[in-house]
Every structure is written in C-alpha cells, then in structure tokens.
Amino acid sequence: MSNRFNKIFLNTTQKTKLVAYFVACYPSYEKSLEIIKKAIDSGISICELGFPTQEASGEGPIIKKAHDHCLEKNITLKDTLKLAKEVRNYNKNVGIILMGYMSNVFKYPIDKFVKELAEVDADGCLIVDAPHELKEENQLRNALTEKNLSLIKLVAPTTTNERLKIISKFFSGWVYSLNFSGVSGSKSADLKQVEQMIKKIRNLTKLPICSGFGIKTPEEAKEVASSGCDGVVVGSSIVEYIEKNANDKNLTQNVGKLIKSFILELNKQ
Amino acid sequence: MSNRFNKIFLNTTQKTKLVAYFVACYPSYEKSLEIIKKAIDSGISICELGFPTQEASGEGPIIKKAHDHCLEKNITLKDTLKLAKEVRNYNKNVGIILMGYMSNVFKYPIDKFVKELAEVDADGCLIVDAPHELKEENQLRNALTEKNLSLIKLVAPTTTNERLKIISKFFSGWVYSLNFSGVSGSKSADLKQVEQMIKKIRNLTKLPICSGFGIKTPEEAKEVASSGCDGVVVGSSIVEYIEKNANDKNLTQNVGKLIKSFILELNKQ
Amino acid sequence: MSKNNIKNSLKTGSDKDGYFGEYGGIAAGENLMHNLEELKNAFEDAIKDKKFLDEFAYHCKHWIGRPSPIYFAENLTKKIGGAKIYFKQEHLNHTGSHKPTNTLFQVLLAKRMGKKKIICESGAGQHWSAAAATAAKFSLPIIGVMGKIDVERINQNILKAKHYGGKLKVVPGSLREAITAAIKEWSNNPDYYYLIGSTCSSAPFVDIVRYAQSIIGKEMREQFMELEGKLPNEIIACAGAGSNFSGSIHEFLDEPEIKKVVVEAEETAALTNGTKGIMQGMVTKFLQSDDGSKSLGGTSLGAGIMYYGISPQLAHLKDIGAIEASVASDKELLETYKLVAQNEGIGISFEPAAAITEALKRAKGKPKDYIICATCCGRVEKDLDVIEKLIGKDFE
Amino acid sequence: MSKNNIKNSLKTGSDKDGYFGEYGGIAAGENLMHNLEELKNAFEDAIKDKKFLDEFAYHCKHWIGRPSPIYFAENLTKKIGGAKIYFKQEHLNHTGSHKPTNTLFQVLLAKRMGKKKIICESGAGQHWSAAAATAAKFSLPIIGVMGKIDVERINQNILKAKHYGGKLKVVPGSLREAITAAIKEWSNNPDYYYLIGSTCSSAPFVDIVRYAQSIIGKEMREQFMELEGKLPNEIIACAGAGSNFSGSIHEFLDEPEIKKVVVEAEETAALTNGTKGIMQGMVTKFLQSDDGSKSLGGTSLGAGIMYYGISPQLAHLKDIGAIEASVASDKELLETYKLVAQNEGIGISFEPAAAITEALKRAKGKPKDYIICATCCGRVEKDLDVIEKLIGKDFE
Ligand SMILES: Cc1ncc(COP(=O)(O)O)c(C=O)c1O
Ligand SMILES: Cc1ncc(COP(=O)(O)O)c(C=O)c1O
Numbered sequence A, B: 001m002s003n004r005f006n007k008i009f010l011n012t013t014q015k016t017k018l019v020a021y022f023v024a025c026y027p028s029y030e031k032s033l034e035i036i037k038k039a040i041d042s043g044i045s046i047c048e049l050g051f052p053t054q055e056a057s058g059e060g061p062i063i064k065k066a067h068d069h070c071l072e073k074n075i076t077l078k079d080t081l082k083l084a085k086e087v088r089n090y091n092k093n094v095g096i097i098l099m100g101y102m103s104n105v106f107k108y109p110i111d112k113f114v115k116e117l118a119e120v121d122a123d124g125c126l127i128v129d130a131p132h133e134l135k136e137e138n139q140l141r142n143a144l145t146e147k148n149l150s151l152i153k154l155v156a157p158t159t160t161n162e163r164l165k166i167i168s169k170f171f172s173g174w175v176y177s178l179n180f181s182g183v184s185g186s187k188s189a190d191l192k193q194v195e196q197m198i199k200k201i202r203n204l205t206k207l208p209i210c211s212g213f214g215i216k217t218p219e220e221a222k223e224v225a226s227s228g229c230d231g232v233v234v235g236s237s238i239v240e241y242i243e244k245n246a247n248d249k250n251l252t253q254n255v256g257k258l259i260k261s262f263i264l265e266l267n268k269q
Numbered sequence C, D: 001m002s003k004n005n006i007k008n009s010l011k012t013g014s015d016k017d018g019y020f021g022e023y024g025g026i027a028a029g030e031n032l033m034h035n036l037e038e039l040k041n042a043f044e045d046a047i048k049d050k051k052f053l054d055e056f057a058y059h060c061k062h063w064i065g066r067p068s069p070i071y072f073a074e075n076l077t078k079k080i081g082g083a084k085i086y087f088k089q090e091h092l093n094h095t096g097s098h099k100p101t102n103t104l105f106q107v108l109l110a111k112r113m114g115k116k117k118i119i120c121e122s123g124a125g126q127h128w129s130a131a132a133a134t135a136a137k138f139s140l141p142i143i144g145v146m147g148k149i150d151v152e153r154i155n156q157n158i159l160k161a162k163h164y165g166g167k168l169k170v171v172p173g174s175l176r177e178a179i180t181a182a183i184k185e186w187s188n189n190p191d192y193y194y195l196i197g198s199t200c201s202s203a204p205f206v207d208i209v210r211y212a213q214s215i216i217g218k219e220m221r222e223q224f225m226e227l228e229g230k231l232p233n234e235i236i237a238c239a240g241a242g243s244n245f246s247g248s249i250h251e252f253l254d255e256p257e258i259k260k261v262v263v264e265a266e267e268t269a270a271l272t273n274g275t276k277g278i279m280q281g282m283v284t285k286f287l288q289s290d291d292g293s294k295s296l297g298g299t300s301l302g303a304g305i306m307y308y309g310i311s312p313q314l315a316h317l318k319d320i321g322a323i324e325a326s327v328a329s330d331k332e333l334l335e336t337y338k339l340v341a342q343n344e345g346i347g348i349s350f351e352p353a354a355a356i357t358e359a360l361k362r363a364k365g366k367p368k369d370y371i372i373c374a375t376c377c378g379r380v381e382k383d384l385d386v387i388e389k390l391i392g393k394d395f396e
Helices: A003-010 A029-041 A061-072 A077-090 A102-107 A110-119 A135-146 A161-168 A191-202 A218-225 A236-244 A251-267 B003-010 B029-042 B061-072 B077-090 B102-107 B110-119 B135-146 B161-168 B191-202 B218-225 B236-244 B251-267 C030-046 C050-064 C074-080 C099-112 C126-137 C148-153 C156-164 C175-188 C205-213 C215-227 C243-252 C312-319 C330-344 C350-363 C380-395 D030-046 D050-064 D074-080 D099-112 D126-137 D148-153 D156-164 D175-188 D205-213 D215-227 D243-252 D312-319 D330-344 D350-363 D380-395
Strands: A017-023 A046-050 A095-100 A124-127 A153-155 A175-178 A209-212 A231-234 B017-023 B046-050 B095-100 B124-127 B153-155 B175-178 B209-212 B231-234 C070-072 C084-088 C118-122 C142-147 C167-171 C234-238 C259-265 C275-279 C282-286 C324-328 C371-375 D070-072 D084-088 D118-122 D142-147 D167-171 D234-238 D259-265 D275-279 D282-286 D324-328 D371-375
Touching: A003 A095, A017 A029, A017 A061, A017 A209, A017 A236, A017 A251, A029 A046, A029 A077, A029 A251, A046 A061, A046 A077, A061 A236, A077 A095, A077 A110, A102 A110, A102 A124, A102 A135, A102 D275, A110 A135, A124 A135, A153 A161, A153 D030, A161 A191, A161 D030, A175 A191, A191 A209, A191 A218, A218 A231, A218 A251, A236 A251, B003 B095, B017 B029, B017 B061, B017 B209, B017 B236, B017 B251, B029 B046, B029 B077, B029 B251, B046 B061, B046 B077, B061 B236, B077 B095, B077 B110, B102 B110, B102 B124, B102 B135, B102 C275, B110 B135, B124 B135, B153 B161, B153 C030, B161 B191, B161 C030, B175 B191, B191 B209, B191 B218, B218 B231, B218 B251, B236 B251, C030 C099, C030 C175, C030 C205, C050 C099, C050 D070, C070 C215, C070 D050, C074 C084, C074 C330, C074 C350, C084 C215, C084 C350, C099 C118, C099 C126, C099 C205, C099 C243, C118 C126, C118 C175, C126 C142, C126 C156, C126 D330, C142 C148, C142 C175, C148 C167, C156 C167, C156 C380, C156 D330, C156 D380, C167 C175, C205 C215, C205 C243, C205 C312, C215 C243, C215 C371, C234 C243, C234 C350, C243 C259, C243 C312, C243 C371, C259 C312, C259 C350, C282 C312, C324 C330, C324 C350, C330 C350, C330 C380, C330 D126, C330 D156, C350 C371, C380 D156, D030 D099, D030 D175, D030 D205, D050 D099, D070 D215, D074 D084, D074 D330, D074 D350, D084 D215, D084 D350, D099 D118, D099 D126, D099 D205, D099 D243, D118 D126, D118 D175, D126 D142, D126 D156, D142 D148, D142 D175, D148 D167, D156 D167, D156 D380, D167 D175, D205 D215, D205 D243, D205 D312, D215 D243, D215 D371, D234 D243, D234 D350, D243 D259, D243 D312, D243 D371, D259 D312, D259 D350, D282 D312, D324 D330, D324 D350, D330 D350, D330 D380, D350 D371
Parallel strands: A017 A046, A017 A231, A046 A095, A095 A124, A153 A175, A175 A209, A209 A231, B017 B046, B017 B231, B046 B095, B095 B124, B153 B175, B175 B209, B209 B231, C084 C371, C118 C142, C142 C167, C234 C259, C234 C371, C259 C324, D084 D371, D118 D142, D142 D167, D234 D259, D234 D371, D259 D324
Antiparallel strands: C070 C084, C275 C282, D070 D084, D275 D282
C-alpha cells in the first residue's frame, strides 16, 4: 500500500475526505486534465480515474454515456494512465486510483498494467467486477501488492458478515463501502443503512472507509459523512455536471465551484 | 319411362340426335325461353335444362359462371320447372330433362319435384351427383319410375365393367356416356375411348346412348357421332356462346344458327 | 367399416354405402366413383397391414412428435372453480395442429396406392401447410387449393407450404369453394391422390380422416389412466368439419358416460343451426338456403372452424344423442385466448379457443374430481397479428 | 459441482469458484455476489430434492411436451450419400425451441427461492417468449430486456411474450446490451430472479442452464439406444452462448469416441475466432478489441446465435480437445433451410440450420452405419418473413 493514503486520511484539516470520480479523458484529454487539476485545487483528497469500457456493468446511464463518448474517440486504458501521470506531475499529494473493469486490465495485460500504474505513481486501482473469487483478481492483487499499490475492495449492503470477514483480509488502502446494491447513479443513499455498513466494516479493519454511490448533492454528502465514514465518493453527480455543460467555457471553473460546495458542506460537520 | 324418348330415337330423319344443354333461365327467363324455342326449331331432339346451384361440382368454369349469374338473380329450381312447362307448351315432341344436383332436388323436396316434373310433362331428369349408392337417388328414382319418368344415368370412362353392369339395371330413357372423367368443358373427347365406351354400353342395354362432354365444335360432334352413339350432347359450347353474346340483339337467331351448324355436320355422316 | 365386438357399437364407421344413419354416403359424379372405390379398397386394405400401420406409428412418433401430452391447466382450474380442466396438447405436433396426423396417414396411403401427385384443399391453411410438409417428406408433388379470403388472412401457413414445395391455386371464396375446386381438379386428374383435410365429403373420406385422427383419443385414454387413474368426464373439441373432434372422441364412442361436446363457430354452426341437405359430396347438416342452391353462414375469427357443413358422422351422433353441440362467438374466442395465454403460458389459435371456451363454462361449479378435457388443436402463430390488431392494447 | 464416479469426469460442472479450467468464474460487482451465492446454494439444494426434480420432469412432459423425438432425415441422408443424419427435434417443444426447458427449470427454482419477480434478457426473442410463457404459467410477473436491433427484426416472439403478460424493456443495441442491461436491472433489484437464457455470465448460471438443458442428451441416449441400438458417432448443435449445444452433449462428455461439434454463426464465432477475455460477468473467449474495451463481430441471420462470447465451459472443452468448433455463413443457413424444408418437410429456424449445415458437410462420404445427430433447436415461424424476402422466389 502506498503511503499516500495514510497521509491523506491522517490529515485532519478535513474531517471527511472527498473522493471524486471522473471519467478519464472526458470530455477530452485536455479538458479532463484541466478539470481534475481544478478539482485537486478545490480540495479533493483522492481522484478516481475511470477508464472507459463498453459494458460498464456497474454504471448507470450517466457514467455509461461518458464512457461511450470516450470509446467513440478511441480513448483507452493507456490514455488514462498517461492522464494519471500528468495529474501526478501536477500534484504529489492527491490520491490517484484507476477505476474500471477487468476486461481492459486483463487485456493490457495485468502485469504491464501494474507496472505502468507504479510508474505513473498512482496509488492503486479499483476494479468493479473483480471479486476475490476471480483468479484474475488474485493475479492483479498480488502484482499490485508487490509494487506497494492498493486494490481497493468494495463492500455492498448485501455482503454477508461471513463474506465481509473474508474480504476484509484483502482490504488495502481504504475500503469502498457501497451505499446500495445497484448501478451507479440509480438511487439515493439511506443513512441508517450507511451507518450500519460503516460500523460493520470498522469492526473488521483499521483502514479508512469511504462511502459511495447515491451521493448527489453537497447536503447528501454531509448526511452520509455523518455516518462516521472517513470519506465520501461523489461520481455521477460530477460526471453529470460535466456532461451537461461540456461546451460551457467556464466548465472547469464551475466544476471547481461544484467541488468546493461539496467540501464546504462536508466541513460544516 | 316416357314414350317420347322412344319416338325421338326411332325417328330416322337424323341419324345422330343432338342433345343440347342450356342453363335454364340464362341469361334471363324470357331470353332463355326464346333461345330454347329457337333451338328446338333448329333441330335439337332433347333439351337439357340445367337448374342452378352454387357448387355445380361437375361443371367447369363456363357453365359455373352461368349458374352463378342465375343464383345472383335468385333463379330456383321452381323457375326451371316453369320454364320447362313453357317449353313443353311450345313443342310436344322435344325431349325435356332437368339436369342438376341433388342439393336442390332434395330440398324441393324429392316427391314434390317429381310430381311437378310430371305435371309439366318433362321426360325425366339427370342428377350429376347421385350415384345409385346414394339413398336419396333411390328415392328419386323410385318416384320418377312411378310417374313413368326417366332418371338418366351416367357412365364414365373410369366406370368399371362390374359397376357398369350394376348401373345398367337402372338405365332409363337413354344412357349418358361421359367422354372423359373431369368437369364439363375441360377437355376434348378422345374418339377411340368414346368408341370403346359405346360398345361396352351397347352390350348391356338396348336403350339409346348419348355421348357427352368435350364436344366443342360441329366437327367434333360429327367425329363423336361416328362412334356409333345415338346422340351427342353439346353443353359448354352453347353456354359459352350465350355468355359471350348475351347482349347481342341477334343472340337468339345466332344460337339457332349455331345449333343448325351442329345438325348440319351430324347429318353429313 | 371396421369390425368391433360391442353390439351396436358406434365405432364401426360408416355402412357399406358410406352412411352414418341417414347422413354421409356418396353424392359424387359417376366420374369420381371409381376413385372413391379404389380409395376405399386401398384404405381397408392398408389398415389390415401391420407394416403400414407400423410405418404410420413410426412417423407419428418421430416426425410429428406424437404422443401429444395431456396438460392439467391448473391456473384456469383454480380461476374457474370447479372441474379439473385438461388440454390435449395437439398444438405441440409438428406444423402446430392435429392436421399432420391425417396428412401423414393419407400420404402414406397415397404412396401405397402408387399415386404420383397430391391435391388438397385448405381453409385455415393449417391443412395445407401440414399436407405440403408431408408431401415434401415423402417426395410427392402437391397442389393446394385455397379460397382468396383465407389466403388473404392467413400468411404463415401459405409461406411455409410454399417453402416445402407446395404449389398453391387460389380460387375466389373460402373453404367451401376450395373443396369444390379441389374435387373438380381431382375429377380432371383421377390419377392424383385427393388428400382431404377433414371428416367431410364423400365416403370413404370421413372414415379415413377419422381413422387417422382417432389416435388423439387413444392417447388420451392411456394418458388419463396413467395420470389420473380414470378417464375424463367430458371431452370437448372444436369442429370445422370435425376431424379434430371425431379424433378426440372416437375412442370413447361406446362409453356414453363420457360426455362429448363439439363446439362450432357461432357464425357457421351447421350442427346446431343447419338443416339436412346434400352438398359437397355428402348428406349432412348444412347452413343453406331453403332451396338448397346456396350455402349460408358468416365469418368467424376461427378460420379453421369456419365451415358451413359438418361431418355426417357427427350429424348422426348428435341426432342419436351421443354427442352434444355448442357454439362460440368471436368475442369468446378472443377472451379465451387471453385467459389461456396469461394463465397457462400457452398461445392457442382461435379454433381450440372455441373448445376451451366451452370447457371453462362447463367446469364452473362442477365437483373437484370432475375432469374436462379440451383438445387444444392449434397454436397461435397464424392468428397472432389478428389478435394483436384486435385486442393488443388489452395486454399492455 | 455435482459428484460423479468417473475419474477426471468432464461432467462435474464448474469448480468451487465457478471455473471450467481457466474459463468461467464470477466477474461481477460485489453487489451481485450475494445474489449469485444465494442462487448457487438454491440450485445445489434444489437438484438434491427429488420432489423438485419430479416437478420439473412433470412439467417438461405435460407442458413442454418432452421428450422431443429424434428423427431420421432419410431424404437428406440419401441426397448427401453417407452417414445417417438424425435431428433431435427440439423445435417440437412448446414455444418452438429448446429454451423452455431452461426457463421452466429456473422459474421453478425462482419459486422455490421465494422470488416474486423475474427479469431476463433475450436475443432472438426465443428465450423471452419462453420465459414469459413460463412466468405466466407459474403466475410470476416478468420483465424482459431486448436490444432494439433484435426487437425490430423479431416480431412474433415479442407479441407472444406480451400476450403472456411479459413487460418488455427495449435498450439500444442487441443481445450484448440486453444482457448488460438486464444484469444492471438485477443489481438494482436484488430481490428479482434473473432468468438467464443461455450458458453464459457468472457462475452458477452456466451450470444451471446446462443442468436444465442436459435433458436433451439424456433423451438422445435413450432414444438412440431404442431406435438404433447404439449411440450417434457425432453430435452437432449450434451455439449462441451454448445452452443448446451443452445440453445436447453433456450426457456424452465422458465418451470421447462420440464427436461433439459446435457450430457458431460465422460473423460472431467467439469460440473459433475469439480471444480470452473478461466481459459479461465471466472469463471466456470473446470477439473483442485488442484492449478489451469493446466487443466485435458482425450480424448473422441466426439472431439466436449472434453472440460475441461463448459458454466458458465450451471454451475449456475446446481447449482440451473434447469438442470441435465450426461456423456457418448466412448463405449456408438459407441453403440448409431450403434443403430441410423441401426434403424433410420441416421448417427450421436459422439457428439449427447452422448445425444441420455442418451435419450435411460431415455426413458426405461417411459409412452408411455412421450416425450424425444434429439438434434442431428452433422452428421457422420467427424467421419466415426474412426467408421469404431473401429467397422467396427460389421456391416458385
Ligand atoms: C388449428 C385448427 N383447428 C381445428 C381445425 C378444424 O378442423 P376439423 O374440423 O377437421 O377438426 C382446423 C382446420 O383448419 C385448424 O386449422
Ligand atoms: C432457436 C434458437 N436456437 C439456438 C439459440 C442459441 O442459444 P444457445 O446458444 O443458448 O443454445 C437460440 C437463442 O436465442 C435460439 O433462439
């Protein structure tokens, strides 16, 4: 595990960290880089760079649309790694994880992917469709561990206690706690359930826990943060904003403002 | 059996008699009557008055079309009997038979039909779809016999010798020898076959034999006549002429001429 | 026709002249008499030939997929509340109806007779597609005759028959005209085999078709004994001319305790509303004008049961009280289709909907151990577009 | 999964993580893991329950009409000159393909699990209509997801499913998109039962669908022993993802002397032309872009076999040489349709035409006692209009 996550979560200026998901290279490579830089400047702690894939089986229509846009422009995982490198060059402290699906990673293939991930000085990755039962996940996880990188594991409300105990052995970096079982952007989080989730996970790990899915507004972010998690992940809501305002010349500024409004609310706790 | 057939066939002015088939009341009651009168004057020996029925399962498209025309004008068997009566009033010597299908006769019903047939002084009837195996044929035949009327029986080329022997017991008036197995108007007669048929029938009966089906021209009539039959039946050819010239003001005259041309050829023998 | 040990058995077929009581017989031109006699002899001979019957059984099993199962319509039974409702699933046969059992039997017979070409008529096209499939399988050319009205409303059967290699002749009108035209074609070509689609026309056709289809009832007996340990109390089937119904009940004709109910289309219910007459080669009940010169009757959604006559055997059986007759309206056919689709997951065609309509009426309030079996003689494909057009929105 | 006495048996199903060799597994989001485990447990439990299996067998027989017969295609055999060609007549099943055997099994499983609603995907609509029929029979609401491309070319199945009460959701694209969308819908509604239509996606689906369909091969064994006194030398079936093929061969997996040949659509032949990858919830061979971000592949007339992936079990079996793979082109499908219709009087759909194409090729010149059995998994109705449009004039 990279030391960077430790630092990020030990930092106390912000009680609850903001993890922001971007579809990498969306709406274009340059614009995306600009937006992410602005987001970092606006206070995000970790940025998730989603690499595009056709199926995107965990994504709802908002994120899927951005993926499809990138695929049409022949954006690949390679481009996302390049983007990650430029982001890292811009800022040494922000957490960077690549987020996506096994399909692309497997074809890269796995070892090369991990090698390059280390080279760009990212902190790890999150693969939506890679439970620990998947042999290829094991392969990926082992390769990442060797390079001191994290495979961020997810926990869902439907994950049984028994299973949670098993998964907890593979936790690395931080834990992604899903607020509902379903695709991204499809529902809102239920605070009661989120609290229970966080408590359950806390019992099994000392690692930070970030809560994600269904957080659409700064107010919702604050509410989820009150569950006691260490970070909240905002995805669809940012991607949707970019989608809707792709041609706005003030897009970058405005994403910055959007991020700030999340930080502001989170800091009100 | 009426004596009239005897007289007709014993008369030697014409070697081979002409039997003419008309769709009764076609193209109209009045016109039909006029045509038949003219045909009698032109030399036919027997006139067959076809009464209309929807199926007309033994008829080809020419005769069927005339049937359909009559049905549309609601012509019934009753009208045909009326027509027969007027024909008889016009001429005491010509043979008159009603020709058609069991359906109408059965519904008339049979006894009433036979009674009225006797009343109009017709000589009998010919029912296409009434083999002797049909109980209703027996009923009709018995009723006709009682009134001294004939049920004209048909013999087909496919009729086996065994069956012919049986049918021959029911012959009355004269025998209708079919020149081919098929619907009316569909083929031409084959002289060899006709000759064989006539010979076979002659062996079984002393009654006159008329050969019908497939005789389209005076020349064909002459050819069939050479088979040794006592009469030839012409149907489709006359009906077709009437169909095609229904609106010609000289129709009646011309049918007379047509009939005469048949007689002329027949007399050339 | 066949011998039987029961005194006054109803299963013996027609008498020597082809009559069932006062119905049936042969009302055909002399030029067809030889064909009919040849056919009768060939039929009587064939059904004494074990090899022939084995061949029929073999192809029934492997090509048609017989036996068709019986099916307990549990949801409808619960919904109606009363008798147990069963379907005899004839729609699972190859080509989707009871028809191929008859075409198979007759094509085998045609082959046995050395016939080189086949002609047939059709109403719903169900017989036409079954006949063309069978002719293809046994490498015989086939001509079909259908009425223009039917050709226009039934598409799939016509395409299928064409693909099997059948040549279609279209005549003005409907099934009535098709039968007449086919018979005329046969008169003109006595060397053809005339493959009739139902229990109608002159003897021996009624006996032949009924013989072939009586496998339905034979299977039912075995299947009900196996599954229920007893026979159904009522057997219900629809009828155009009646092959499906005759085939369903023949096995049980000498068991009067089993009720047998035939259901016609309301618009062409010859058995219920017809009068005795002589048409289409036979003596039976017809919807006809008083003078016998024209047929009558309207149009039913059930193209296959839209026939203005009825099997002479059924006219006789009704007269002597051995069967009951009922009718079903278009509205009922549609409603029953919907009920069966939604409750049993079976898409039936309009014809069996007539039988099932009656079954549902009769099941209501009957004791729970009372069994009613309706023969489900067709699947929906040919009627699907019409249904969608008429009541598609009801399913939304 | 199941136990078996043969050492290294190929019939034991996937390993504890759902793999067949290096293929299979579960590539699903954590939010689906519980559903999949629940399903796996329910499946393993159900197949140990005699009552459950008896119920499955009962409805297979009475509702679906199983067993489907085997059929000796005598005319084609003669025409080709060589091996005896047999068809396993799966098209005679209710709804017209092998699909209802799977939907029946899974709907019974869903009921057993207490699920209240069903979701499924479909390509050719064949699974959708079978699933909707089954859901209707067992009184469960059902949602189907299909790609717009497929919805536009397949009409009858969609109408039938609608009449059974199914609610259809149309998504852009084809089967690929339908599967993804259905899985997403399932993620959003973990209380639904996801009724998959073929041997694809995450474990335990491959085992479940294969288990249900393996009745095909079991019937074949019995039927061939009865009819021929021996087993076929080759078994051939088409595959989209592969349920029909897997079901046909599973019974014989430990008998290497029986050749097993799977036939894909030439345009989407994942097994022949694909590369290993991870998509659609599983590790298997796919037609995909080099970077794994997109699927590839063209369009086949055989809508039901137009899938850019393949059952992971089949990928494994091919790797170890237990099965062979081949492809069929659109032109061949049309030609084979025509041959089968005209020679055997059977109207097949495009999918089995792929298998029969291969059977005809392989039969040629083989000894007369060599037996090739092709599974005939669909009837023509859904493809009839397309065929008529493309080659209608060839039949005139
Ligand atoms: C599906 C179906 N059922 C029933 C019938 C009625 O035939 P029958 O009266 O011979 O049983 C037909 C006739 O075409 C049909 O197509
Ligand atoms: C008729 C038919 N056959 C075959 C298939 C292929 O399915 P599988 O690959 O599961 O056998 C389908 C799929 O829709 C189909 O509809």
